[in-house]
Amino acid sequence: MNDHLSTTFAALADPTRRAILAKLASGEASVSELAEPFSISMPAITKHLKVLENAGLISRTRSAQFRPCKLEAAPLKEVAGWVEEYRRFWSESFDRLEAYLAQVQAEEHTGKKKKKHKKKHKH
Amino acid sequence: MNDHLSTTFAALADPTRRAILAKLASGEASVSELAEPFSISMPAITKHLKVLENAGLISRTRSAQFRPCKLEAAPLKEVAGWVEEYRRFWSESFDRLEAYLAQVQAEEHTGKKKKKHKKKHKH
DNA sequence: TGGTTATTTAGCTGATTGGTTAATTACAAT
DNA sequence: ATTGTAATTAACCAATCAGCTAAATAACCA
Numbered sequence: 524m525n526d527h528l529s530t531t532f533a534a535l536a537d538p539t540r541r542a543i544l545a546k547l548a549s550g551e552a553s554v555s556e557l558a559e560p561f562s563i564s565m566p567a568i569t570k571h572l573k574v575l576e577n578a579g580l581i582s583r584t585r586s587a588q589f590r591p592c593k594l595e596a597a598p599l600k601e602v603a604g605w606v607e608e609y610r611r612f613w614s615e616s617f618d619r620l621e622a623y624l625a626q627v628q629a630e631e632h633t634g635k636k637k638k639k640h641k642k643k644h645k646h
Numbered sequence: 647m648n649d650h651l652s653t654t655f656a657a658l659a660d661p662t663r664r665a666i667l668a669k670l671a672s673g674e675a676s677v678s679e680l681a682e683p684f685s686i687s688m689p690a691i692t693k694h695l696k697v698l699e700n701a702g703l704i705s706r707t708r709s710a711q712f713r714p715c716k717l718e719a720a721p722l723k724e725v726a727g728w729v730e731e732y733r734r735f736w737s738e739s740f741d742r743l744e745a746y747l748a749q750v751q752a753e754e755h756t757g758k759k760k761k762k763h764k765k766k767h768k769h
Numbered sequence: 770t771g772g773t774t775a776t777t778t779a780g781c782t783g784a785t786t787g788g789t790t791a792a793t794t795a796c797a798a799t
Numbered sequence: 800a801t802t803g804t805a806a807t808t809a810a811c812c813a814a815t816c817a818g819c820t821a822a823a824t825a826a827c828c829a
Contacts, residue, residue: 529659536655537647537787541728548732554806567788569807574786588796588805596735603733605664606726609671612719647787660817677776690818692777697816711775711826 527579528605531598534578539563540571544580547594554590650702651728654721657701662686663694667703670717677713 524530534540543557558568572592575581580599581592647653657663666680681691695715698704703722704715 524660526661528664529661532655532659536652536659538649538652539787541651544732548735555804563787564789565806566790566808570787585795590806594732594735596732599729599732600736603726603729606722606729609667609717609719609722610726612671612717613723662817678774686817687819688776689778689820693817696777708826713776 527598528601530578531580531602534574534580535602537571537574540575543571543575543592544594547581547592551591551593554592557592650721651724653701654703654725657697657703658725660694660697663698666694666698666715667717670704670715674714674716677715680715 524533539561542560546552546557546560554565554568554572557572558565561568572581572583575592576583578598579595582595583590583592647656662684665683669675669680669683677688677691677695680695681688684691695704695706698715699706701721702718705718706713706715
């Protein structure tokens with residue numbers, strides 16, 4: 524899982540980390556500020572922040588003893604791009620989706636499709 | 647990690663599983679067909695499919711000895727909805743983003759809204 | 770009935786994850 | 800110089816993960 528998208532998805536697969544991003548959406552925050560809503564230790568937060576930073580989802584600066592975090596949304600653009608490829612699978616009703624696929628299949632009758640399973644038609 | 651969104655993100659955080667979804671986007675496929683592009687064992691594929699099924703990203707039927715898989719995109723809609731909340735952080739330049747935020751804040755205080763802006767976040 | 774094909778289950782690894790406590794670094798204010 | 804606050808590192812633990820081989824199950828075919 525060395526690819527960027529996998530790292531991003533893995534970073535997002537934790538509710539604590541998503542909550543941190545949500546908070547950062549309303550502005551920079553220090554580590555303590557980010558930790559406040561949770562009942563876990565500071566080192567645990569530090570680890571979460573490291574995961575987010577490693578995924579490029581946050582950046583950090585220094586200000587006195589504080590290390591303010593800032594949201595970096597570029598990887599989310601990548602996520603949005605990926606998921607967009609599947610939009611047609613949920614944005615159309617089932618029947619319209621079937622019709623769409625049938626049409627696509629008909630249009631690509633240039634080559635032969637190796638469909639070895641029968642199609643079910645129980646509506 | 648018992649929340650649906652975390653399960654979905656975790657399922658997507660693996661290139662093999664995303665490749666399986668990509669293949670299923672062009673139609674149902676049997677386990678062997680899905681395994682073909684990869685150099686990993688069949689049991690490994692079975693496990694990946696179980697992760698995807700558990701996340702609601704695929705469904706399975708029976709056809710003779712085959713257990714065809716089908717893409718189920720509903721969880722992806724959820725992902726798209728989540729990431730959409732962050733669109734403004736990448737779709738505008740920084741300066742315009744600042745302006746946008748200031749404007750939204752002002753509108754929230756006056757009770758007017760020019761743009762739909764959801765605020766609820768659940769994890 | 771027995772054999773072949775498709776797939777899953779069982780049981781084993783090594784790596785990673787999310788958490789902990791205790792110690793440590795970095796800086797500010799006295 | 801000493802104290803206090805912010806944050807990190809070190810070292811550990813239990814649970815999960817992604818892979819493997821070998822064996823078991825399920826359905827078809829001859």
